[in-house]
Amino acid sequence: MNRIKGKVVIITGASSGIGEATALLLAEKGAKLVLAARRKEKLAEIVTTIREKNGEAVYKETDVTKPADNQALIDYAKEIYGKIDVIFLNAGIMPSSPLSALKTEEWDQMIDINIKGVLHGLAAVLPDFISQKSGQVIATSSVAGLKAYPNAAVYGATKWAVRNLMEVLRMESAQEGTNIRTATIYPAAINTELLDTITDEAAAKGMNALYKEHGISPDRVANIVAFAINQPEDVNVNEFTVGPTSQPW
Template sequence: MSVENKVVVITGASSGIGEATAKLLAKNGAKVVLGARRENRLQEISQDIKDAGGQATYRVTDVTNPDDLKALVTLAKKEYGAIDVIYNNAGIMPTSPISALKTDEWNMMIDVNLKGVLNGVAAVMPDFTTQKHGQIITTSSVAGIKSFIGSGVYGATKFAVRNLMEVIRMESAKEQTNIRTATIYPAAINTELLQHITDENSKEGMDKLYKSVGITPDAIDAIARVVNFAIDQPEDVNVNEFTVYPTKQG
């Protein structure tokens, strides 16, 4: 099944992996619907896609608000007549030791990284169940399959996403709704995530790691190609997990 003409909703689309994915999918003929909080960036990216001959629309979206996700899906159906894929890519990473008790940041990570994904799932599930096809793709993290000091709560949200996506896949197979899932586990990739870290020691350690082994901005396109690959498979094929490390990272 080709990416061409698929209607794809992308959250966290205003920079980094989301932006790169939107541009690649649009280049390959998908109709992309962009959601994020920064309207100026959404405008710019949408216009870039249109200038390159692609199809794109956008809506300012806060993934912690269920109504925003529903409105984004409604926009996709209004503009393009359908919804085929949602890519839950929005996330934050204010890592810190548990003992630092940055409880406000814990709650923000739960709201964005876990509840934000659940809100995306809830927004598309009625359509996907009725039409008996659809695809849910989510950015987890290598911290969702391995434990790291300083990433207890961040990792907990990403472990939860891993379980959620696998259960959706299993339940869909049982219910015969043909919903495909794909979970992506990026390791050290140089995006805006590091800007969320307020704990000085954690920030110093993460900056050192990412400077040493982090994937270059050009390689962010590699994640976009993974998403493209997952969507591009035949409808009866579900490639559901992808771990992406920098070659230098142990």
């Protein structure tokens, strides 16, 4: 059964990688998409591709670090489609480096995008999900949100935070009877633009070698997002660890 058809799905970080692959797959399955990211030209291209295949999609230039942008995104989705069923909080960066490199500006950027970006998205969408007593929040964490890795102290800390936020959201929603479903995804080596944000030379070299050997396509993660959305409303499949079969993460 296709329970995705007709659902209104917001995707942040939709201009490339996992977000883009998920948008293309969900469009094929009949979802109505609202794509969000900072690169509006790239979003426009993806929307055009979806529409050419008779899919439904719009986009909204969004900086997830700004609460007002997140609220504007929610308002735009309701203006276009009248409701919101799912939000996929997928925006994130991964400028890995050892703590001793003291790249404090990058630490702040990761906190602002990877944690605060999720919080701003939740703050914007939860009033609607609570009032309608339904909705689904999906978030991209990382295997670095499950275990510690050198060069990923701050990145991992942000992804551990996402893990905790999502688990508490699931528990509180059950206690409060709001029927909000959650799904947290912990990807390993998925070939996206994440590596482009690494400025530390040694960290970049190591990560590029790892991904070159093991990396798999982001559409593998898109399949999991679709699986989570397609579950019956009374079923919450809340955690997925996903990576290459060949990678001993």
